[in-house]
Amino acid sequence: MNEPFIRNHQYNFIKKQIEYVRHACGTVTDPKIVESVRYGAEAKIMELFPDAADVQMQLLGNISALQTVEDFQQYLSSVEPYMTQFPQVTEKQIRKLFHKNKKLAIPELAIDYRYATYLGWIDISVNKLYMVYPLDGQIVGIEGKFTPTNKKGICFICNRHEETVLFTAISKSRPAGSLPDYYKAVGNYMCMDSRECNKNITDVASLERFIRDVIG
Numbered sequence: 001m002n003e004p005f006i007r008n009h010q011y012n013f014i015k016k017q018i019e020y021v022r023h024a025c026g027t028v029t030d031p032k033i034v035e036s037v038r039y040g041a042e043a044k045i046m047e048l049f050p051d052a053a054d055v056q057m058q059l060l061g062n063i064s065a066l067q068t069v070e071d072f073q074q075y076l077s078s079v080e081p082y083m084t085q086f087p088q089v090t091e092k093q094i095r096k097l098f099h100k101n102k103k104l105a106i107p108e109l110a111i112d113y114r115y116a117t118y119l120g121w122i123d124i125s126v127n128k129l130y131m132v133y134p135l136d137g138q139i140v141g142i143e144g145k146f147t148p149t150n151k152k153g154i155c156f157i158c159n160r161h162e163e164t165v166l167f168t169a170i171s172k173s174r175p176a177g178s179l180p181d182y183y184k185a186v187g188n189y190m191c192m193d194s195r196e197c198n199k200n201i202t203d204v205a206s207l208e209r210f211i212r213d214v215i216g
């Protein structure tokens with residue numbers, strides 16, 4: 001049997017491509033254009049999985065056969081069982097990740113871990129934002145201040161126009177010979193609602209770059 005191999009952000013990417021095709025089928029009258037949209041979507045999905053086995057390619061391919069609304073839904077439901085889960089974390093593990101923080105707020109942990117690329121939560125009482133992510137197979141946690149912007153902006157993680165906060169964390173990297181009071185803050189605008197962000201993220205490159213910047 002085929003093992004789960006699709007991460008949440010990849011699933012979001014697939015969903016987005018399928019949505020393009022469905023939209024083109026419903027609005028574009030030139031069949032050649034529809035075909036090229038189908039072809040493009042299939043190619044982009046395949047590019048996500050350069051090492052895909054034949055069965056996996058079979059599962060993801062055949063987008064040219066999708067015609068009706070039911071077909072598109074069917075495609076996505078056939079893909080969903082192959083989603084991997086975010087590594088389930090316990091409260092104890094989270095406390096360990098942020099062991100220096102004695103006032104740590106624990107997030108809701110009873111969630112569907114398939115639909116998580118990262119765990120993010122905020123503690124409004126102290127203006128803190130926390131993030132947990134499996135970086136290179138190891139769970140890491142970062143924390144920082146958040147400043148509400150009270151307006152919509154582009155989130156650096158999911159690239160969508162959403163209600164954002166400015167997340168600022170202190171980087172642990174120190175250049176050689178730096179003074180004891182040296183510090184470097186790294187900041188980015190990101191979704192206030194990490195659940196929405198997890199529904200929209202299609203690429204982990206910016207997120208991983210940021211986490212690496214912070215953990216040094």
Ligand SMILES: [Zn+2]
Nearest residue numbers: 155158191197
């Ligand atoms: Zn976002």
